[in-house]
Amino acid sequence: MQERFPAPEFDSPTGSVFPPPAGRRVYCNRNLRLDQVKAVGFDMDYTLAIYRQAEMDRLSIEATVRKLVDRGYPEELLSMQYRTDFPIRGLLIDRKLGNVLKMDRYRYVKTAYHGFRRLTREERRRAYHTRRLRPGTGRYHWVDTLYSLSEVAVYAAVIEHLETHGGTLDYGQLFSDVRECADLSHQDGSILDVVLEDLPRYVDRDPDLGQLLHKLRSAGKRVFLVTNSGPEYTDAMMSYLLDDGLDEYPSWKNYFDYVCSASQKPGFFTGKDPFVEVESQEETRDLSRGRMYTGGNIGDLQRALGFAGDEVLYVGDHIYGDVLRAKKESTWRTAMIIQEMDDELRVLREYSPSFARAHSLEQMRDAVQDELREHQARLKKVERKLNDHESGPERATWDAKRVRHRRSIDRLRAQLKDLDAERAGLHEVLDDASHPFWGSVFKAGNEVSSFGNQVEQYACLYTSRATNLTQYSPMHYFQSPRHRMPHEGGSAPGT
Numbered sequence: 001m002q003e004r005f006p007a008p009e010f011d012s013p014t015g016s017v018f019p020p021p022a023g024r025r026v027y028c029n030r031n032l033r034l035d036q037v038k039a040v041g042f043d044m045d046y047t048l049a050i051y052r053q054a055e056m057d058r059l060s061i062e063a064t065v066r067k068l069v070d071r072g073y074p075e076e077l078l079s080m081q082y083r084t085d086f087p088i089r090g091l092l093i094d095r096k097l098g099n100v101l102k103m104d105r106y107r108y109v110k111t112a113y114h115g116f117r118r119l120t121r122e123e124r125r126r127a128y129h130t131r132r133l134r135p136g137t138g139r140y141h142w143v144d145t146l147y148s149l150s151e152v153a154v155y156a157a158v159i160e161h162l163e164t165h166g167g168t169l170d171y172g173q174l175f176s177d178v179r180e181c182a183d184l185s186h187q188d189g190s191i192l193d194v195v196l197e198d199l200p201r202y203v204d205r206d207p208d209l210g211q212l213l214h215k216l217r218s219a220g221k222r223v224f225l226v227t228n229s230g231p232e233y234t235d236a237m238m239s240y241l242l243d244d245g246l247d248e249y250p251s252w253k254n255y256f257d258y259v260c261s262a263s264q265k266p267g268f269f270t271g272k273d274p275f276v277e278v279e280s281q282e283e284t285r286d287l288s289r290g291r292m293y294t295g296g297n298i299g300d301l302q303r304a305l306g307f308a309g310d311e312v313l314y315v316g317d318h319i320y321g322d323v324l325r326a327k328k329e330s331t332w333r334t335a336m337i338i339q340e341m342d343d344e345l346r347v348l349r350e351y352s353p354s355f356a357r358a359h360s361l362e363q364m365r366d367a368v369q370d371e372l373r374e375h376q377a378r379l380k381k382v383e384r385k386l387n388d389h390e391s392g393p394e395r396a397t398w399d400a401k402r403v404r405h406r407r408s409i410d411r412l413r414a415q416l417k418d419l420d421a422e423r424a425g426l427h428e429v430l431d432d433a434s435h436p437f438w439g440s441v442f443k444a445g446n447e448v449s450s451f452g453n454q455v456e457q458y459a460c461l462y463t464s465r466a467t468n469l470t471q472y473s474p475m476h477y478f479q480s481p482r483h484r485m486p487h488e489g490g491s492a493p494g495t
């Protein structure tokens with residue numbers, strides 16, 4: 001992702017420091033004036049309800065593996081080693097070869113694992129670098145939600161376990177089975193019922209949530225919820241998150257103008273299905289405050305809101321279902337919740353001298369390479385002259401020049417080697433600090449990762465949690481740092 005220019009800090013009249021600390025900041029890809037936003041909508045799971053990822057993964061991995069064993073997979077899988085810390089968002093599953101891949105924005109595979117074994121550069125090259133990779137085809141599957149991380153953890157663990165014990169596998173079939181068993185575990189209550197029984201164990205209740213919604217309402221904005229979760233689960237979860245909050249809001253429903261559950265996003269953004277009022281089970285195209293609905297579509301919702309297009313800001317965590325579809329099918333503005341940012345920002349902070357060193361190594365490398373190319377070109381010229389003058393007084397001069405250029409080339413190559421070794425070591429340290437298997441979720445080596453690229457393209461704003469919006473006035477003008485071009489990088493003119 002493009003480097004951000006540090007914003008100047010100043011004390012606001014209320015005494016708070018602006019901008020907010022990095023972890024509470026809302027980052028901006030495209031300018032957005034909050035005063036022009038008339039309605040703010042929220043997704044629920046992983047947006048307002050922040051799940052404790054490791055607990056949720058464990059629950060869903062165990063439920064999925066139990067179902068795999070019921071389908072005839074060996075019973076020993078129940079006791080196999082799995083790693084909830086293996087997957088991250090933005091990975092790609094290769095169902096044909098049973099690999100898990102991380103790509104940069106150009107779809108170049110930078111890291112790949114088979115089970116828990118990292119593929120060598122040569123293995124990656126043979127499998128993925130000789131032909132253009134097409135992620136949209138049936139062979140590949142995007143891992144684009146935190147909810148689906150457990151599927152990747154199971155897939156890699158089963159491959160690792162069965163192959164080390166001499167088994168052979170149909171990787172495509174295995175992936176379909178894992179997906180079906182995971183979906184089934186969500187549908188039959190193996191996961192959600194357990195979550196509802198012990199919400200504090202699985203959900204991180206954000207004490208500022210009521211304040212955020214109240215602040216938006218007080219600024220005259222409409223507030224709504226559009227979630228794919230069913231009405232009963234939504235009711236239980238939202239009660240846990242918001243009841244017992246502010247006195248003015250006796251029920252969580254009081255915070256919202258409209259509540260749409262089981263909304264079937266992304267179809268919600270393109271379809272024309274009517275809403276169904278939950279209590280009466282009657283179809284309707286008109287929404288009322290204080291009631292819950294299922295189904296529905298964006299057109300009817302916008303009519304109820306009285307606002308449409310870029311007057312609406314939708315806050316969600318799913319790059320495809322919430323952010324990309326909302327952006328492509330409508331002109332809704334989007335804010336993406338990326339829980340992983342807490343870790344990313346921690347690494348950026350703790351390792352800032354290493355990042356600075358990595359940056360200066362890149363610049364030194366560029367300079368050395370330029371000099372090297374220059375000497376190589378001159379050496380070629382000298383050698384041509386030597387061929388033309390097999391004898392004669394000039395030959396000695398050209399010979400001396402050749403020796404000089406060769407020495408310089410040797411010296412520069414050695415420098416380049418040292419710089420590369422230091423750079424590789426640094427990258428390894430920084431990647432390890434971000435994630436032991438995959439490095440940063442936003443970056444792939446020096447490049448932006450395919451996930452980071454999607455965030456840049458489709459999320460107008462992004463932040464680690466929804467309540468970070470409370471740090472800003474409802475009139476705030478979010479400005480992208482990208483109104484500068486690369487040549488405006490900060491050095492004074494003429495230098």
Ligand SMILES: [Mg+2]
Binds near residue numbers: 044045316318
């Ligand atoms: Mg969600």
